[in-house]
Amino acid sequence: MSDTSDQEQIVAEAKKFAAEEIRPFAADFEEQAAIPKDLIDKMAQKGYLSASFPKEWGGLGLDPVYYGLLTEEIGKACASTRGLITVHTSLVGEAIVRWGSREQKEKWLPLMTSGKKIACFALTEPLVGTDARSVQTTYRKEGAKYIINGSKKWITCGCIADYFLVVAGGEKGIGAFLVEREFGGITTTPIKGLLAGRAAHIAEIEFEDVEVPAENIIGKEGSGFTYVVNTALDHGRYSIAWGGIGIAGEALDNMVTYSRQRSQFGRKLYKHQLIQGIIGDAVTKTHAGRALCLRAGEMRRDGHPDAVMETTIAKYFTSKIAMEITIDAVQVHGGNGCYNRYPVERLFREAKILEIIEGTSQVQQEIISSFGLRRYYRV
C-alpha cells in the first residue's frame, strides 16, 4: 500500500485530472454516447484503471479510503466515466485480486492495469435482475472447456469490453467465468434511449456456444455466486457509495454557485430563506454521506467484520441523498435546471441510476433492516 502522503497526492492529481480532462466534456460524452478511447488510455496511464490493485499487480496500491476518494473525484466529474472504474476496477478487478489464482492474476491484471483490456461485469439478464441467483445463462463442461450460452442486459462497458465476468448456472450451481471476447460467439449490442449512463457503453450481450477454457473459471463451479459475485458486488457497492457522494457534491457545488449568481426580486437567490433551507439540507446530507463513506472505507481498510454492512448502508444512503439533492439542485435552477446546458439536468438523471444498480434501494433496506433487527434488539 502507498503511504498516506503519496495517496493524498494521487487523489489531488485525480481531482485536477477530472477538472481538466473529464468535467468539461461530460455533456459531450453523453451526446456522443461514448467515453472516448483517448480518455480511457489517459486514465490507464495515470493508473486510474487499477488504483486499488496492489502494486505487485501494477496498481497504485490505494487503500480503500483513498480509492474511495479517487472514485468520488471521477464520479463528481462524470458518472459514466466513474461507471468504467466501477465495473473494470471494483467489480471485475477486485474479484480477480481476491479470488483469482496466481496464474489468472498474472495473465489478466497487468492487461487491465494498462487498459489494453477492458473488463465488464455480466450478471443481469433480460428476465433476471434482483433475483440474481436465478440467472438463466448456462455453462456446461465439455472436456477442458466450458460452453456458455445465454443473454445479459444493461452491462456497463459491455460494448467496449474485452473481458466479461459472466455469471452462469450449471450442474454444480453458479459459476463465475472470465470470458474473453476473442473466444468468439459473443455479440454486444449498444442499448440506446437510456435515462442516464448514456456514455457508459451499456450493452445487451448474447453468448452463443462460447467455448471458455477451464482455467478461466474464477473460484469453483458452485461457489461463483457466494464468493466471487458477492465479493464483486461488495466492491461495486463501495464504488457506488462514493459515486453517490460525487453526484451529491457536484449538485451542491452547482446549486450554491447558481444561487449566488442569479437574482430574483432584486436579491440573489440564496438570500431567499426557502433557498437557504434547501442549501442547508444539501450540505448536511452531503457531509453525512461522506462521513458514512469514510467510515466504511476505514472499516474495509482495517478488515472490520461489519465493513460489508457499513458499505451497504453507505451505498443506500448516498444514492438516496444524491437523488434528493439533485432534485433540489434542479429546483434551485428553475427552468435552467431542466436544460442540458446546465450540469444539474444530467446529475438529476444520473442519480436515479444509483438507486437501482448494485442492488436496488429496496434490497438494501431489507438487508439493513435484517441487520438492525438483531443488532439493536434489547430485552
Next chain:
Amino acid sequence: MELKDKIRKFIENNLVVFEDEAEFEDSDNIFEMGFVNSLFAMKLVNYIESEMGIQVANDDLEISNFNSVDRIAEFINTKGGGAPSQ
C-alpha cells in the same frame, strides 16, 4: 475462548433469524437451515483470515468447508490457524 466457541459466537452475531429461533448443533448445516445468508459466507471468510491468521485460497472455495461449526473448525485446523486471540 475455544475455537468452536469463537466460531459459534461469530455465527450468532450474523444470523438472519432471531436468536431464539436459532438453535443449532456444531454439526448442523447452517446454510441449509436458513440461519445465515450468502453475504455471511463472504464475511466468514474475511473473519477467518483476519482473526485466525490464515489465507483462504480460491481452491478452498467449497461451501462444504464452511457450512457448520465443526467444518469451519476443521478447515481452520487443517490450515494451521486458530490460535485464539483472547
